[in-house]
Amino acid sequence: MTQTLLDFSHATKSSVARTDVTTPDYVADQRQYRRMYALCFCVFLLVVLVGRLLPRGWRPFALPDGQRGSVLDEARNATATVLPFVFMV
Numbered sequence: 001m002t003q004t005l006l007d008f009s010h011a012t013k014s015s016v017a018r019t020d021v022t023t024p025d026y027v028a029d030q031r032q033y034r035r036m037y038a039l040c041f042c043v044f045l046l047v048v049l050v051g052r053l054l055p056r057g058w059r060p061f062a063l064p065d066g067q068r069g070s071v072l073d074e075a076r077n078a079t080a081t082v083l084p085f086v087f088m089v
Helices: 024-051 071-086
Strands: none
Touching: 024 071
């Protein structure tokens, strides 16, 4: 069995097309995502706190059976689940 070594010496930085990720649009999108995350996190934190007063079967964002999580974990999971759908438009 022979091993083939791949030579990528032709792929230098000057020959590889690179997009600059610090464009104003990218920075604006980052800020918008962080604001939306913070807003959604606060809303879901309140929902989870109120949900803790309900029996486990009725909780809207409870972790699956056998897993225990904190209030912050449940709010973070709910935010991470819902937020991508906001940016699908």
